[in-house]
Amino acid sequence: MAEGTPRFLAPSDVFVRRHVGPRRRDVESMLEVCEAASLDELIEQTIPAAIRMDGPLVLGGDLLDSLAASPDRPLGEHELLAWLGELASRNQVRRSFIGLGYYSCIVPPVVQRNVLENPGWYTAYTPYQAEISQGRLEALLNFQTMVCDLTALPLANASLLDEATAAAEAMNMAHAITKQKRAVFFVSDRVHPQTLAVVQTRAEPFGITVRVGDAATAELGGDVFGVLVQYPDTEGGVEAWDELAKRTHDAGALLVVATDLLALTLLRAPGEFGADIAIGSAQRFGVPMGFGGPHAGFMATREEFRRQMPGRIIGVSKDADGHQAYRMALQTREQHIRRERATSNICTAQVLLAIMASMYAVWHGPEGLRRIARRVRGLQLILRAELEALGYACPREHAFDTLLVTVPANGAAFADAPSLADAAMAQGMDLRRVDQFRLSLSLDETTTLADVERLVAVFAGGAAGSVKLGAKAAAFADQLEFPPEHARSSAFLQHPVFHAHHAEHEMLRYIRRLEGRDLSLTSSMIALGSCTMKLNATSEMVPVTWPTLANIHPFAPAQFVQGYAGLLSSLTQWLCDITGFAAVSLQPNAGSQGEYSGLLAIRGYHRSRGDSHRRVCLIPTSAHGTNPASAVMAGMQVVVVKCDAKGNVDVEDLRAKAQKYANELAALMVTYPSTHGVFEARIREICQIVHDHGGQVYLDGANMNAQVGLCRPGDYGADVCHLNLHKTFCIPHGGGGPGMGPIGVAKHLAPFLPGHPLTRADSSSGSLGAVGAVAAAPYGSPLILSISWVYIALMGGSGLAHATKVAILNANYMAARLGDHYPLLYAGENGRVAHEFILDLRPFKQSAGIEPEDVAKRLMDYGFHAPTMSFPVAGTLMIEPTESEARAELDRFCEAMISIRAEIAAIESGEQSREDNPLKRAPHTAAVVCADTWDRSYTRQQAAFPLPWVAASKFWPAVGRIDNAFGDRHLVCTCPPLDSYELEQ
CATH class of the missing domain: 3.90.1150.10 (Aspartate Aminotransferase, domain 1)
Structure with a gap:
């Protein structure tokens, strides 16, 4: 804005006044009650002078400059959304056949409008107070029923973060169940690569060896405690795993099956051929891809393993009058309560997305789901026949939605797979590139016969529109069922809820009826300490359902996701400005994952310096329950530090422990302000003590809402800090998720941020090889990062x-x-x-x-x-x-x-x-x-x-x-x- 521009022409700052509840006159009278002369005086009395910022918070980056905004004159809501719409339009919504566990799908409009876009659902808190959470609990019970029925296993949770972390949780669960000195987890070489990467990251601190190979021929010795296979596998193949299940059990190990819920409407269920644990993602059940998330991961297992199961389990109880009531069962068993004995630190679930997936199943019912699955399989059969007629090989005999295609050395329109994929890309279709002579194609609910015709035309070397297959489609009608050794014969989704709401009036009323049983921010304030239940403004939520953000595959070619590149780059810069750190990773898709990732970065740093023996993590008694669990998962040994009578860290006890473990000290985990709600005046001294004894300071950023713009962890001594975007930065809690927990780190820790095997290493995704992937997608749950982006941009x-x-x-x-x-x-x-x-x-x-x-x-x-x-x-x-x-x-x-x-x-x-x-x-x-x-x-x-x-x-x-x-x-x-x-x- 040029100097001298009249105030009424300046960008609006109305949003700040709308986000902040108290009016100016209220602030003045509230200060009188607090006996403070001004707001600044109150802050001076609250935040120690030694850590307060010297000047105002300035948000930088080229993108902010192009917004024509400044820290004091942010854009108004209408202008900002228009600008973000232009940025998002730089993402190309293309026909993606990449697969890898991510599929285009149709979000039922009645679910999109009344759940995803409804603050009555997305502003509720985790259902710890069950009496005012009965709607969410019933929807989550439907999710568990859906998972149990389709996997044919009697116990499911609701829910996990994504498929890859669910696989890692299953590995740890199997390790705990076997209770033997076994240290090898066998993983099929046909699981999704991102799943393998997350499993490998999780395994290393626990001393677990991940052995990769052909599961059909693998030797399972006495050192193996678990086996993981994909069903259908990442190349689309469907195998009968009965014999593997028998060999696994004979070896005293457990069989984990990563599976696809839609495929299971046609295929034998994992529980029917001997699986002990089934995991996967419910994304294709009506949840947008969102460039990788958020999506609800699932896990199902046998009844006898319920005490070892991570995450939340919804169960049935009774109320004081004997009436049926739902609640989170086995609440005190949650893994992070185990603290120093934890095998998981799962805290945030993906409740809102699990509810959407369950409503998708309620809306379609078993026959509707089978109809969708049969259509997908039918299109795959047509495509296979046409490609084979063109001379291409499809080596997997049985498949559901994915075809592995081999390009012959001669006789085809293309010499190799990359040139064929380039030709498809030029016509708006993205294929998965496997290697020089192989690629794969995954079909989904949105695929049409016209899409198949366009694919066939590309493979034939012709132009779009040159192939017509309508007359041939009917020939495949009697081939939609799998052969008996693979076909599903058992019923599923027999509960009346999956049969009673297929008319939209009934579905709408069912959703509203459940919503009315829950208390959310639409009813009243939710004053939860450490959980920061604040306004989730409508303007922040609007972009979540834009196709240019929602319908993007996480592994789409980089040139087609420039809108996301700009959004993520600027958000990363702003979070660096806010925290005072040199680099930020957006990959951790929950606060607990942020803790874990931050400690892995510290661990990687020590190992790079030859200090692998530094494994002691000091944690005050006031710490969040996930802190010690995260430390254990990062391969550290927890040593507890006392708090004094005022609730502060006992500095002398800290000093004594730091001296005692000086040679082994890896880190201190400290929450600031403290979990007791106090800015500890000696925080700089606390950080210095740890540094003087060779350790790093991990700051739990759950309470960042008391610091933004006033003090920065990177300035007063912290080395790493995770940020709960679902708290401080306005992503709604969603009834218990989704969350996001990115981490900021000092410059020396930047090389040890999480990487990912399916994206290039850069300042946002981390340096591949230093730590490894911690989530299935490179940027965790990018779709909801737009919420925090809008919040920060509007606030300035x-x-x-x-x-x-x-x-x-x-x-x-x-x-x-x-x-x-x-x-x-x-x-x-x-x-x-x-x-x-x-x-x-x-x-x-x-x-x-x-x-x-x-x-x-x-x-x-x-x-x-x-x-x-x-x-x-x-x-x-x-x-x-x-x-x-x-x-x-x-x-x-x-x-x-x-x-x-x-x-x-x-x-x-x-x-x-x-x-x-x-x-x-x-x-x-x-x-x-x-x-x-x-x-x-x-x-x-x-x-x-x-x-x-x-x-x-x-x-x-x-x-x-x-x-x-x-x-x-x-x-x-x-x-x-x-x-x-x-x-x-």
Whole structure:
């Protein structure tokens, strides 16, 4: 903007005001409650001067310059979306036949509009509070049923990050199950290359040897604990693995099968030929490719392995009135709770995408899925016949959707595979290049007969339109089924839910009915400490469904994805500017994966210097549960560091441990601000102690929302930091995923960022060979990176800094209001909290018999989701309001908590019974409140409408308090017909 341009012609900064909840007058009055003269004074009292940035946050890069934006004058929403649309148009939406586990698909419009584009689904939190998550839980139970039925294995989770990480999880699971000193995992040479790469990365720190070869002829000695095959394989072949399953079991090992759900509608299920674990991706069930993600990975296994299964399992329990209710089963068994004994650090799932995949199955039903699969197979048979007639060889006798094609030495229109692939590319079709004389083609739900005709024309050396196959298609109608040794004979998806919603009215109402059972950000604030449930603006979400971003294959030729190249390059630069680091990898597709990747980078750095013996990782007792699990996965030994009475890292204990393990010290993992909600004043000293003893500092960036624009981890001593884009940078939580966890690193760690076997090594994807791949796609889940891109571009540097200041103000305002009613557990040196704070509920157990769970359930009656419960300190609530909540919403939550405190006081005084009171019997459903009888010692009014404003927008929990112990004793992870079992009363 030229100097002197009138203000009304300047780019709009309205978005900043729309993202940040409190108005200027609210800020002023809230500061009075906090007893701070100004917002800047509050920040000075909260963030140690030694780490604050010297100047404003400036976002750089050529792309930002071309946006004509500045840190103080970002573009408005309309202008920015128009500009991003132009950038996205540099991606070419082509006919992709590359395959490798990624397929074009049709997202049912009723699912796209009412799930993917619906904030009622994408702004919900992980369903830890089951009573207000019944809709998501039912949809996830449908997902598990779908997976169990198609794989013919009785237990499934919901869900994993992608197919490659699911394979790595299966390897670790098999290793743990065999419980023998075996260290070899055999992988077929016909699994997808990205799957092999992720498995190899995961195996190395555990001391596991990955042996690759022909599974059909492999010798399985006593050192093998597991075998992984692809079915159908990466070249399209379908093999009968019965004999391999027998040999694997005879050797005392487990068989893992990576499979395709659509193919399993026609093929024998893995569980029917002896598979112990089946894994894969549900992407082609109505989830866009998105240049690689996000997609829901799946895993199914045998019932006896349920305790070793990573991820989340949805099961059936009962509520206080004996009614059926869904919940996350075996919650305390989640792998990261095992900490130092973990074999997985899975935390974020891919809930939103698993729900989409399950709705796809509900919409089509078993016959609809078979119809799609038969059509894909029919087109593949037509293509095979035509190519073979042209002299090409298709060596795999049986195939579903993929053909491996060999170019003959002579007699064909092309001399080799690359020239043939180039010819196809020139006509808008991308094929997978295998080697000099082989390529492969994968068909999908969107493939048409016209596409097949165009392919045949290319292979024949002719022009598009020169081949017509319509008259020949009918000849293949009786060949669609596989021969008996491969064909599926068992039924699947027999539950009524997969047969009742094939009319759009019924499907729409089913989706809406489930949505109505869930509390999301569309209802009220979700003040979860450490989880940052903030505004996910509509303008940030709009690009997710643009075809130029959604319908792009992750391994498309680079010249056709220049829009993504620009978006990812600029986002990487902005994240470097925000964190103060030299390089960023966007590959980790969850916060837990970011932790793992960061520690692998540290491990790689030490090994490059000949310091392989540096394996000790210091972790404070306040650390996130995934921290020690990630350290174990990176091959490190966890040593715990104490915290002092104020919740800070005990610096003297840290110093003593660093000295004790000086020769073995690899890293310190520290969360900043601390998990206790405090900016520790001695963070520079903490980093220096670790560096002085040869270690590196890993900073957990879960609490970055308190730092953006005000301080930078790279400036005050951290060497690596992961960023939860699904927290600080506005990617919505999606009911438990998707997430993204990119890592920023100092210059000396940049060579050790994750690489990928199917893309060139560069500053974004890492240096191939240094660490290896940690996700199936080079950039994790690129589709949702557009959300964070829009957020940062709209906010600008000054807007981001202002948001951080208000996040800290909102937390201190609520702490000031609630501190008169509840003990505030920790605060900084000046009595300030960071962006979150902890209320101590432990005294109420003795005084009134009230536990944090009782307060959590009672909050549902007020229309709120509970804050983080009993973490990082048992018996507490950790509250984080974020900057997006307006003062009125903060006050509503405070009033609810103050009202609950009065209800506790009534128990303490004896006015209310310790057993029969609104907290112990919460939440209250509409059915209970409206029942003919009422036998409780308090009124229906107090139960359902405890404050006047509750009635204005009452959210009714779908079920009463759920019996967790019953659910764990009676695990049901699939949904058979409801009359086939009855819950015990």
